[in-house]
Amino acid sequence: MNNLARYTSWFRGSTPYISAHRGKTFVVFLGGDALAHGNLVNIVHDLALLNVLGVKLVVVHGGRPQLNDALAASEFHNGRRITSATQMRKITEIYGALRADLEALFSTGLPNTPLHKVEINLVSGNFVAAQPLGIVDGVDHQCTGRLRSANLNAMQKLLDTDAIVLQSPVGFSTSGQAFNLAAEELAAELAIALHADKLIMFNDPGELTDNNKQRLSRITPANLSQRCGELETVTAARCRALADATFRGVERGHLIAFAADGALLQELFTADGIGTQVSNKNEELTRSARLEDVADIVEIIRPLEEDGVLVPRSRTKLEQEIEHFVIAELDGVVVGCCAVYPCENTAELACVAVHEHYRHQYSDIGIGSALLEAAERSAVQRGANSLFVLTTQTQEWFVARGFETADVESLPNDKQSLYNWQRGSAVLQKTLNP
């Protein structure tokens, strides 16, 4: 495939994600390490692109390495900096400078990018109220604080005007005292409070790996929590925030590399991503179809009908039969479907299709295989003790998943009389265990 063909294919593949992400709220964490990295300018371009595509963005920044450089004499307790009043003044200066640098990057007109002349409004303010962490284990944490509340209403109003909200890890008490907050925790708390759809953490490394050093594209919050103890301190703090947020209602968390150009776009606009996604939803890859899924199903099956792989179905027939359909959904995008029609004590599996951009891609289990498992469960629930399928081009795929060749005569009587001898489909059958 040449570059243009690859670009066209990638762009077409990303279109379902564009509509899935529009209007959603993402909280993005950029630590001090990401702010100091040469790739920051590309990350800013990609965030600007998300903003233009209608994603509501809250950016929370950190500044740990910058504070470490400036406050050589810092003391820590349980990994948390103990902040004196004098240090707090220095910290607000450092955060002020980091904020100004980010504002400048978002304001440069983004020359040499497709976003040239696009105006992005980046707004920061006194959205966060804080309280002292107080005395922990006998240690007074002085100006180190924790989130007391956030002015979600003000943030939401800004997001509704397409502004990007920028939040430093500083909060103020009612007496006006500034408190130093743990940036990762703040990002997680804001994501939870805003009912954000995603919490995105830039990190190095930008992925977790399994025992064979292979990337884990997905992990559940429970598994992530268990792994935090093995991780290096900074990565552990970020993973703890991701696990916390996804436990407490944020639908998805993402760990992404700040050093890799385009990592954010690859994670958000491709099926398998490039980082590690944290979600409780792994097991919910498939679900029963609803009427509003018909348009997506049509988009997946039409090319296959035109190629003669699937028997054509009108849109009206699909609507009438929607209760028989199961779909696979990734990140809000319908990527595959199949239908189960009970018949006597067996059931017919039909219309098995995965969108061409998502075939054989999903790392834990193939989407086609996940649909088949869901179809088998649905058939058993409807009282069937076997499943049969008529196919012209996919015999091997079904045989590899436990189907055996059968005769037309073994089909239920209704199906035998409708069998299309000209099409000559192979009949495959699988016994189901209740």
Ligand SMILES: CC(C)(COP(=O)(O)OP(=O)(O)OC[C@H]1O[C@@H](n2cnc3c(N)ncnc32)[C@H](O)[C@@H]1OP(=O)(O)O)[C@@H](O)C(=O)NCCC(=O)NCCS
């Ligand atoms: C068949 C189909 C549903 C599989 O979807 P999928 O998400 O790629 O499935 P999985 O990831 O679970 O399986 C992928 C494996 O099946 C293999 N495979 C895919 N299509 C196949 C076919 N027609 N025949 C044999 N093997 C096939 C892949 O090579 C891959 O093998 P590997 O794991 O050894 O590398 C998908 O390819 C599709 O939609 N095909 C067109 C529609 C169709 O033929 N439907 C059946 C009509 S009844």
